[in-house]
Amino acid sequence: MEDARKGRYAVGYFESWNLESLQGTIDAAESVRAPIIIGFNGEFLSHTGRKAAERLSWYAELGKEAAHSADVPCGLIFNECANDEWVERAAMAGFNLVMPADPAASHADYTRRVKALTELAHQCGACVEGEIGELPCGSSGAIADGGSLTDPEVAAEFVAETKVDLLAVSVGNVHIRVKGESGLNLKRLREIRKKVSIPLVLHGGTGIALGSLKEAIALGVAKVNYGTYLKQRYLAAVRAALKGANSNPHELLGLGGDPDIMVAGRLAVRDAVLERIETLGCTGRA
Numbered sequence: 001m002e003d004a005r006k007g008r009y010a011v012g013y014f015e016s017w018n019l020e021s022l023q024g025t026i027d028a029a030e031s032v033r034a035p036i037i038i039g040f041n042g043e044f045l046s047h048t049g050r051k052a053a054e055r056l057s058w059y060a061e062l063g064k065e066a067a068h069s070a071d072v073p074c075g076l077i078f079n080e081c082a083n084d085e086w087v088e089r090a091a092m093a094g095f096n097l098v099m100p101a102d103p104a105a106s107h108a109d110y111t112r113r114v115k116a117l118t119e120l121a122h123q124c125g126a127c128v129e130g131e132i133g134e135l136p137c138g139s140s141g142a143i144a145d146g147g148s149l150t151d152p153e154v155a156a157e158f159v160a161e162t163k164v165d166l167l168a169v170s171v172g173n174v175h176i177r178v179k180g181e182s183g184l185n186l187k188r189l190r191e192i193r194k195k196v197s198i199p200l201v202l203h204g205g206t207g208i209a210l211g212s213l214k215e216a217i218a219l220g221v222a223k224v225n226y227g228t229y230l231k232q233r234y235l236a237a238v239r240a241a242l243k244g245a246n247s248n249p250h251e252l253l254g255l256g257g258d259p260d261i262m263v264a265g266r267l268a269v270r271d272a273v274l275e276r277i278e279t280l281g282c283t284g285r286a
Contacts, residue, residue: 024269042081133170
């Protein structure tokens with residue numbers, strides 16, 4: 001993050017959900033010599049409604065080995081989780097960035113919990129990303145009412161109290177935007193930047209207009225999160241591959257040739273990352 005701030009570029013977090021999406025992300029980063037952040041969504045993995053429970057240790061080991069074997073700088077995040085126990089376990093398991101996020105919590109409660117989690121994470125050698133402000137949601141195709149812009153004064157107090165290493169902000173960005181894009185409130189971002197000295201993060205990268213994103217990076221945004229469009233592209237590629245007439249299950253799953261839907265997903269993610277990563281200004285920085 002410090003290299004990104006000094007070089008006036010941002011590092012992309014391109015979220016993974018399985019082996020192929022992880023492979024595709026690193027394939028892309030290595031091909032353009034870009035530092036990258038890989039990782040998994042803590043809210044999804046810890047969700048109580050899952051039909052089968054997930055083992056956090058498996059994701060930690062997969063992510064750590066992927067990061068270690070990549071030939072570009074590679075961070076590993078346990079992203080957005082309201083379950084403090086899972087955040088603690090992630091920090092202890094070797095994720096080098098964790099993000100406690102709980103929009104339903106009061107500000108006082110969230111601050112108290114993040115402060116405690118940050119102390120633990122730092123003891124484990126991990127960094128912590130906090131969040132002030134709430135992003136609206138675009139999963140329905142329209143931008144839902146709700147969300148709140150980050151208050152610069154509140155953000156500064158939160159950073160001072162919790163000692164977090166990065167801060168995610170709400171400045172017009174939208175979570176799970178499935179179509180369309182829009183600009184950011186750059187005036188509010190400038191106000192935050194004046195009050196907060198640590199690296200800033202933008203979630204909802206899928207729906208941020210290109211020009212606005214470049215201006216945000218110039219203002220000190222050092223990390224941008226992408227997820228929605230990666231899954232959209234992955235699903236489109238897999239659906240297209242399944243329309244083929246091939247009935248051999250081994251060619252469709254695991255043999256690694258043209259009909260393999262796992263290959264189709266991996267290549268789709270690789271190409272999707274390559275579409276966005278240059279915008280961040282990080283290509284050739286590894």
